[in-house]
Amino acid sequence: MNTDDRIWDVVVIGGGGAGLSAALMLSRVRRLVLVIDAGEPRNAPAVRVGAHNILGREGISPLELLHLGREEVVSYSGVVTSGRVAHVERDGEQFIVTTGDGRRAHARRVLVTTGLVDELPDIPGLAERWGHDAIHCVYCHGWEARDTKVGVLGNFYQALLFRQMTDRVALFAHHAKADLTDEQWEQLAALGISVIHGEVTALEIDAEHDKLTGARLDTGIVIPVDTLVVAPRFIARGGFLDALGLTLTEHPAVPGVQVAVDAAGFTGVQGVWAAGNVSDVLAAVPQAAAAGGTAAGAINMDLILEDARRAAAARETLPPTAFSGAMEAEVSRRVLGTRAHGLDSQE
Structure with a gap:
């Protein structure tokens, strides 16, 4: 009662x-x-x-x-x-x-x-970096990512948005959610945005300085990144x-x-x-x-x-x-x- x-x-x-x-x-x-x-x-x-x-x-x-x-x-x-x-x-x-x-x-x-x-992609270590150097919104935290090496674990439009903040942007094609059109390929190339093939399976972390340093692909190759942009x-x-x-x-x-x-x-x-x-x-x-x-x-x-x-x-x-x-x-x-x-x- x-x-x-x-x-x-x-x-x-x-x-x-x-x-x-x-x-x-x-x-x-x-x-x-x-x-x-x-x-x-x-x-x-x-x-x-x-x-x-x-x-x-x-x-x-x-x-x-x-x-x-x-x-x-x-x-x-x-x-x-x-x-x-x-x-x-x-x-x-x-x-x-x-x-x-x-x-x-x-x-x-x-x-x-x-x-x-x-809901984040199922990548080990990603949740722990969320809100720090793993982000999704250029308006919220793009300024903090300026002039860093940005990896886009998201989509074509996020790659364009973060290109405003740095000239070192890489789009992970496997995670881009949709096939890119010929026009989009041309725009990425014209803007100097790299397209990385292969699935990101892990993150590389500098534990001493508590910062992201890279994204590891399923091939074992590590792509250097300071900031990871995600599309949750x-x-x-x-x-x-x-x-x-x-x-x-x-x-x-x-x-x-x-x-x-x-x-x-x-x-x-x-x-x-x-x-x-x-x-x-x-x-x-x-x-x-x-x-x-x-x-x-x-x-x-x-x-x-x-x-x-x-x-x-x-x-x-x-x-x-x-x-x-x-x-x-x-x-x-x-x-x-x-x-x-x-x-x-x-x-």
Whole structure:
């Protein structure tokens, strides 16, 4: 049973850039907001190279950015708690969000911002280099790879993108995901991009200096590289939402699965929005944060309209004095209840 009958306006599942941006915006308009975060940010491996293209916070540690975001949400009486959501179920017009340890939260609306998982090629040592000198995005970490020897364990377009940063680019043809056209071969040659035949089966690491030095082929040949560019498969974290019937869709341009949403982050399932990498696998931190803000605005308007309809209906059915007392009680619940704890326990 619940030890508290609190009903949150919005439960945000996931405390990354999208989730915290949404929670901040909603808290500032006095919504009761709970953020439940499993503490597994996708960009945690990039702590040494930082998060980039964030105006005013360029190069900040991704973990420090999340710490600051949490503090800002809490400063407006939002609640952030640790936990892994196991499932979400509809309860009439509301939702019950349950964590793996059995705690529950009741919500009028749900915003999913759980991000994604990068599925990397099965190459020994690659996972350990991920976010350091094994990367995928030229906008995120291309500057740090400038003027180095770059091996592209990805596709033709990544080879072109990283050619902007260095004139020493090699594309591993076996991993290029598709046959190259004659026109693409000509463009690679014109740009001086080497094409390496053979499958990469291992990485060469300078353990003393903790850096990548080469990619070993199945032939035994080692190709010198300082930076390895990878094309992972992006998989949205959303298995706990199966009961709600959300639609998962393949991304049209890259290997990946994401939650289908409209421009405002609405999933098509009443009361449920999604934002950030869970619904846009290519979104970097600034884009994810912006999507969180867009979804927050849509959710708040949806709640405003519902509150207005309920107020009008209550006014029609209650005597004037009773209506006034009911509205006063509702205002008190929203304003005074914001500092309460986040999740209810089950007995």
